[in-house]
Amino acid sequence: MAEREQQHVRVAVIGSGFGGLGAAVRLRRQGITDFVVLERADSVGGTWRDNSYPGCACDVPSHLYSFSFAPNPEWPRNFSGQEHIRAYLERVTDTFGLRPHIRFNAEVRGLRWSNSALHWEIETASGALTADVVVSATGPLSDPKLPDVPGLGTFPGKVFHSARWDHDYDLRGKRVAMIGTGASAIQIVPAIQPEVSRLTLFQRTPPWVLPRADRKISAVEKWLHTKVPATRAARRGLLWGIRELQVSAFTKRPNELGLIEFLAKNHMRKAIKDPGMRAALTPDYRIGCKRILLSNTYYPALARPNVDLVPAGLTEVRGATLVAADGSETEADAIVFGTGFHVTDMPIAQRVTGANGTTLAEEWKDGMAALRGASAAGFPNFLTLIGPNTGLGNSSMILMIEAQLNYMVDFLRQLDVLGGKIALTARQSAVDEWTRKIQRRMERTVWNTGGCDSWYLDANGRNTTAWPGTTAEFKKVTRQVDLAEYEVLRPPGAAVGTSGSARAEVAV
DSSP states (O other): OHHHHTEEEEEEEEOOSHHHHHHHHHHHHTTOOOEEEEOSSSSSOTHHHHOOOTTOBOSSOTTTSSOTTSOOTTOSBSSOBHHHHHHHHHHHHHHTTOGGGEESSOOEEEEEEETTTTEEEEEETTEEEEEEEEEEOOOTTSSBOOOOOTTGGGOOSEEEEGGGOOTTSOOTTOEEEEEOOSTTHHHHHHHHTTTSSEEEEEOSSOOOEEOOOOOBOOHHHHHHHHHOHHHHHHHHHHHHHHHHHHHHHHHTOGGGGHHHHHHHHHHHHHHOOOHHHHHHHSOSSOTTSSOOEEOSSHHHHHTSTTEEEEOSOEEEEETTEEEETTSOEEEOSEEEEOOOBOSTTOGGGGGEEOTTSOBHHHHTTTOOOOBTTTBOTTOTTEEETTOTTOBOSSSOHHHHHHHHHHHHHHHHHHHHHHOSSOEEEEOHHHHHHHHHHHHHHHTTSHHHHSSOOOTTBOTTSOBOSBOSSOHHHHHHHTSSOOGGGEEEEOOTTTSSSSTTOOEEOOOO
């Protein structure tokens, strides 16, 4: 056990979702085998393992929501369900021989940078280790966010979050309260509506919902994609290209989104006949300001006689009675929270202590910021996948992850080129300049001008989540590491400069 606690690796990856598994594959393909993947659960999958609620599925087409280096010609539907995506990630794990590198039930409890040893000291639930480089792939959709509702502790029934679904609890015949109307809720509502006795949906803000062009992928298509890989690549390319063309409307010309709003209203009108309910379900903000949702079953489910819409948030719980902001009261046997995740305040940031002795959460108290979405100033040899301002509103996050993996590989290459015991830390000036450019571009996006309060925005009202450009542009700016944006750290006494300094700047 003592030897394991003293293990040192070149790279430690945190998380085994798309980001973590993608990092592991790229490391192996670069010939790097001295790495571990630290996973807090007992299996891979990340958010696609944790979110197993009824109806869970992806809102990005399957052939785009997969690794370019691990295509899957056997996707069953245009938009695959959670079980199919999780199975895909298990298959990727086995195909690329990743299991020997994964340490399950090894939740990271703390990471601390050692200025003297120039490595990360890592405490996990299964022991301690050190690493030259840490790649954080915990993702923004990993830790559920529960609202602080007065009296919730007095509720006598069942309470759980959509990302922690209790499959042992039978909802049949129960009075269920669904809190929230985000991406999870619009899938849960139609999935459980037929079996519950009463479903009450607490809606603080109505979402924009568009039709979901879902269907089974035929056996002929699967055969063709298997036998003629070019057809699979063409399908992926078409799906990507359409979404790239949509970006300018979100980031530069939000007023062009009016036609999409018309389509969404028409989609609602077909299922919701009651004018009062239509009014309650119609958003008062520009489409795209919040995440656009896709569903063909959400509105029909709301129109069923055993469903009640409360156009207000939950403000108090008095025993089995739920009180809404509009004063209405509802009796319930179970409460399901579909209230999202800690996106702009990721819990992992509280556990990472950098070169200055401060945590990443402390450094980000006024807003997340990282150079090219990956490197935070003061945290040497620490890279974040799906970091600040890398989120998308209309395309596949796998494209962004793969772009950041290119950056990770070049980061490691730069360390090898510089040679010796060494570390790279992002210059504060480079992080500030990158952040200023992002925030300037963000000013005219629909996320900032659309008139809504979304999870894209942090507590200070800054959009530190979304990427204000195309995926092609992001791939370009993360193709390689610019050493001018970094400082080089060497062990004390080895650096060029003042005595005792561990810092040596690179002239580029």
